[in-house]
Amino acid sequence: MAEYELDRLNLRPFTPFLAPEERxxxxxxxxxxxxxxxxxxxxxxxxxxxxxxxxxxxxxxAICLLVADLLDxxxxxxxxxxxxxxxAPGIETSPDQTVDDIKLRIRSxxxxxRRRQLSEPxxxxxxxxxxxxxxxxxxxxxxxxxxxxxxxxxxxxxxAINQLPAADRDVALARLIDPVVEVCQAGAKCSETxxxxxxxxxxxxxxxxxxxxxxxxxxxxxLIRNAARSxxxxxxxxxxxxxxxxxxxxxxxxxxxxxxxEKNLRSGLWDPACLAEAFLDRLNSSxxxxxxxxxxxxxxxxxxxxxxxxxxxxxxxxAAYARDLELKVHYQTSLQEGDRVRPMRGAVKVVGADTxxxxxxxxxxxxRKRAELLAQLLFAKQMFRAADLDSDPSSALDQLLSARSGxxxxxxxxTEFRKAGLSxxxxxxxxxxxxxxxxxxxxxxxxALLLASxxxxxxxxxxxxxxxxxxxxxxxxxxxxxxxxxxxLTTTSLYGVGSSQYNRLSLRAIEHEGLTHDxxxxxxxxxxxxxxxxxxxxxxxxxxxxxxxxxxxxxxRVNNRFGEGTSPxxxxxxxxxxxxxxxxxxxxxxATPRLFYACELSGSSRNSLMSLASIETHAASxxxxxxxxxxxxxxxxxxxxxxxxxxxxxxPESVQRSLNAEPMIDLxxxxxx
Numbered sequence: 001m002a003e004y005e006l007d008r009l010n011l012r013p014f015t016p017f018l019a020p021e022e023r024x025x026x027x028x029x030x031x032x033x034x035x036x037x038x039x040x041x042x043x044x045x046x047x048x049x050x051x052x053x054x055x056x057x058x059x060x061x062a063i064c065l066l067v068a069d070l071l072d073x074x075x076x077x078x079x080x081x082x083x084x085x086x087x088a089p090g091i092e093t094s095p096d097q098t099v100d101d102i103k104l105r106i107r108s109x110x111x112x113x114r115r116r117q118l119s120e121p122x123x124x125x126x127x128x129x130x131x132x133x134x135x136x137x138x139x140x141x142x143x144x145x146x147x148x149x150x151x152x153x154x155x156x157x158x159x160a161i162n163q164l165p166a167a168d169r170d171v172a173l174a175r176l177i178d179p180v181v182e183v184c185q186a187g188a189k190c191s192e193t194x195x196x197x198x199x200x201x202x203x204x205x206x207x208x209x210x211x212x213x214x215x216x217x218x219x220x221x222x223l224i225r226n227a228a229r230s231x232x233x234x235x236x237x238x239x240x241x242x243x244x245x246x247x248x249x250x251x252x253x254x255x256x257x258x259x260x261x262e263k264n265l266r267s268g269l270w271d272p273a274c275l276a277e278a279f280l281d282r283l284n285s286s287x288x289x290x291x292x293x294x295x296x297x298x299x300x301x302x303x304x305x306x307x308x309x310x311x312x313x314x315x316x317x318x319a320a321y322a323r324d325l326e327l328k329v330h331y332q333t334s335l336q337e338g339d340r341v342r343p344m345r346g347a348v349k350v351v352g353a354d355t356x357x358x359x360x361x362x363x364x365x366x367x368r369k370r371a372e373l374l375a376q377l378l379f380a381k382q383m384f385r386a387a388d389l390d391s392d393p394s395s396a397l398d399q400l401l402s403a404r405s406g407x408x409x410x411x412x413x414x415t416e417f418r419k420a421g422l423s424x425x426x427x428x429x430x431x432x433x434x435x436x437x438x439x440x441x442x443x444x445x446x447x448a449l450l451l452a453s454x455x456x457x458x459x460x461x462x463x464x465x466x467x468x469x470x471x472x473x474x475x476x477x478x479x480x481x482x483x484x485x486x487x488x489l490t491t492t493s494l495y496g497v498g499s500s501q502y503n504r505l506s507l508r509a510i511e512h513e514g515l516t517h518d519x520x521x522x523x524x525x526x527x528x529x530x531x532x533x534x535x536x537x538x539x540x541x542x543x544x545x546x547x548x549x550x551x552x553x554x555x556x557r558v559n560n561r562f563g564e565g566t567s568p569x570x571x572x573x574x575x576x577x578x579x580x581x582x583x584x585x586x587x588x589x590x591a592t593p594r595l596f597y598a599c600e601l602s603g604s605s606r607n608s609l610m611s612l613a614s615i616e617t618h619a620a621s622x623x624x625x626x627x628x629x630x631x632x633x634x635x636x637x638x639x640x641x642x643x644x645x646x647x648x649x650x651x652p653e654s655v656q657r658s659l660n661a662e663p664m665i666d667l668x669x670x671x672x673x
Contacts, residue, residue: 022060044068048544062544062580066587069537072113086587113538117211118659127659130203136194144203145652146193149226149233151437155648158638169635177634178228179235179446179626181455184221185463192231197223204237204435207658213539213569215430217242220460224447226438235438236447239431240460243422243490249525249596250426250490254606256418258410262401270612276393278611279413280384286416287377290370291361291477296378304378312375319368326364331550351468361477370475376412383409421609423469424482427460429491433501437650440643442633444501448491449629452519452601454619457486485615487605490524493595502597507628514624517603525596537587542569545576 025047048064067077076087117123130144154176161172184197193200201221205212220240225232243250252260255270264270292301295315300308361370383406387396400406429451434443450456464484472480493502506520549572577587600606602616637643 025060041068041071044071045540048540058544058547059580062541062548062576065538065541065544066577066580069113069541070587114206114209114211116538118206123206126199127203127206130195130199131656140194142193142195144193144195144200145656146231147190147195147200147225147234148435148652148655149229149235149437150652151647151650151654154229154437155644158644158647162639162644170631173630173634173638174228174627176228177226177235177441177626177630179224179450179622179629180227180232181450181453181459181622182223182225183456183459184223197221200234201237201239204234205431207435207655208431208433211538215241218427218464220427220456220463222447222451222456224443224450234435236434236443237431238429238433238447238451240427240451240456240489241430243426243428245418245422247490247596250598251418253522253524253598254418254421254488255610256414256421258401258407258414261410261414265397270610272394272397274612275610276389276397279410280390282416282420282611283377283380283384283413285420286413287374287381289472289476289480290374290377291358291475292370292374293477294362295371295374301378304382306382309375309379309382312371312378316368316371316375319364319371323364323368351470351473355468355473355479357473357479358477360474363474366474373475377416380409380412417610421487423472424464424484425487425609425615427486427489429489432491436654437647440646440650442629442637445505445633446626446629448501448505448521448599449507449519449625450622451489452599452619453622453625455622457601457617457619460484460486483615485617486601487608487615488601489599491521491597493597507625507632512624512628512631515620515628516618519599519620519625519628521597521599523595524598526594537573542573542576545580546572547576548579549575 044064045068048061048068070086071077077085118127133141133143133145135141157176161169161176164172182197184201186198188197189195190197190200198221201223202212218241222238222240223234224236224238226235248257251257255261255264261270261275265272265275287301295312296308360366383400384390384396387399387406389396389400400410429448432444432448432451433439434441434447438446461484466481467484469480469482472482491502502521502523506518507515509515509518601619602608604613604616607613608615
């Protein structure tokens with residue numbers, strides 16, 4: 001009880017505005033002290049479903065689902081008077097809570113949402129269909145289980161290798177484990193089973209600790225397979241995705257923040273003249289990539305004034321107001337027609353040779369964005385000219401960094417560097433890991449390293465290089481294509497207290513033949529107080545909050561369209577929480593610190609993202625990286641008896657068990673779900 005009282009000191013308050021009967025029912029349900037009663041989250045979900053069925057209160061439904069999700073994730077919840085109080089779980093280690101305890105708690109909380117997803121009929125049917133042995137190729141009956149290696153047989157082969165002389169081990173291991181990269185593409189099928197590669201990837205993704213949510217933007221789905229074994233079993237999976245727009249640890253590490261820029265200048269790492277030239281080139285390129293003929297005259301672009309900048313800011317505000325009215329009309333029309341409020345997508349439906357980009361740039365959303373951005377760019381141009389950055393870069397940079405207006409100008413151009421880099425040269429590793437039984441052989445490290453291979457970089461460049469950018473083209477009023485030369489990969493640890501997969505993950509080129517440069521994943525920072533995200537909130541909760549936001553604003557302001565903003569799910573949930581009367585940061589700030597890692601794909605990757613070096617496109621092959629991994633990690637790992645024993649109990653049956661949702665279904669049934 002004393003511990004519970006201590007927890008209450010840091011609770012986050014929320015007083016919902018509910019009808020008297022709703023408040024009474026919620027209060028009755030939440031009227032308890034001490035630890036949360038067993039099955040309480042399920043009771044809340046049951047109440048939420050009743051309100052859906054009866055159509056009474058979308059607000060009470062959203063509150064019930066929200067509290068249920070938070071309880072599942074280990075949050076503390078209290079009810080006093082008419083108010084709810086939340087406290088996020090921390091991850092501080094102590095004599096009573098070790099790093100392993102924290103990881104287990106986070107993993108267990110995430111598994112609840114995953115299990116609910118596995119029990120959904122569509123997901124359960126997909127898992128069952130993939131595991132059913134059917135005729136998918138002429139004369140071949142197969143299932144996805146054929147792509148999971150037999151741990152017992154693999155363990156026996158590894159034991160045999162352990163009996164060989166040291167000089168023969170490397171060749172023997174290469175004959176047993178020969179990793180190859182296979183990128184999933186629409187319509188492509190597995191040569192062994194006839195299964196679609198995308199479905200194979202999705203099947204194994206469901207074995208991860210957290211539920212599977214498709215994400216918008218660029219995606220490259222990768223399978224790592226063992227070409228040396230019968231059936232080419234899957235060793236691991238990965239996904240490269242569009243990076244998040246703002247990540248302080250990454251931006252500081254690259255040099256996209258003013259503080260890191262100044263540090264690199266003062267230390268002599270960056271030359272003032274080169275940086276000044278890069279600033280001016282980036283600024284001019286960004287101006288050229290904005291259609292401005294309907295916003296300003298050529299002389300105003302050449303020699304910007306305060307009046308021009310003010311007029312552009314007013315134009316942006318007017319376009320924003322007009323679009324808000326447009327969204328409200330769309331909302332009301334949808335309701336009058338008895339239809340759900342569908343997204344308002346804009347003029348560009350399909351990109352083609354005949355797309356009218358000038359007309360697309362006149363969409364109110366892009367009129368606002370163009371005017372807003374042009375005002376900022378012209379302000380920076382005005383400041384750079386006043387400081388004489390072109391002819392006296394060293395003193396100009398000192399002057400700009402010491403004045404508030406100069407700092408703002410530098411921030412603007414650094415943002416343009418970041419936008420250019422994130423649009424085509426940085427990717428986020430959102431999924432990366434091994435599939436049983438290769439998880440016991442440090443297969444996760446192999447997958448992380450192979451993402452830097454020539455094969456993956458070439459596939460990424462082929463798929464996205466030269467592709468017309470919808471947002472950039474609407475901003476420019478003409479078709480804009482961007483390169484897809486990957487320079488940096490980034491990722492975030494799930495647990496925030498360490499990642500055995502990425503820690504000390506380094507291969508030195510001098511020690512391994514075939515490596516073009518040192519290949520390593522670096523720890524680049526840690527969020528001390530946790531970050532913002534939605535991983536702890538389920539799909540039903542997100543949907544309920546979206547409806548709350550639409551009701552409050554009488555419009556659908558998040559339409560999942562290019563150019564509207566990043567992280568549509570996060571924005572929808574934030575708006576819904578605000579509509580409930582909850583300070584959104586109190587829920588979205590999950591209080592679970594994250595560790596950030598990055599991998600430079602060449603020795604000058606970071607400088608190239610600041611236009612201070614050329615892009616290096618050469619990379620080590622998957623064969624060279626795999627050979628280095630075998631020597632550096634696999635050889636020592638398989639010498640351990642405990643490893644062989646762990647491998648032998650893994651295989652198709654163990655993976656099937658991990659995807660079995662029946663225990664969760666039984667639990668939900670017992671609790672009234």
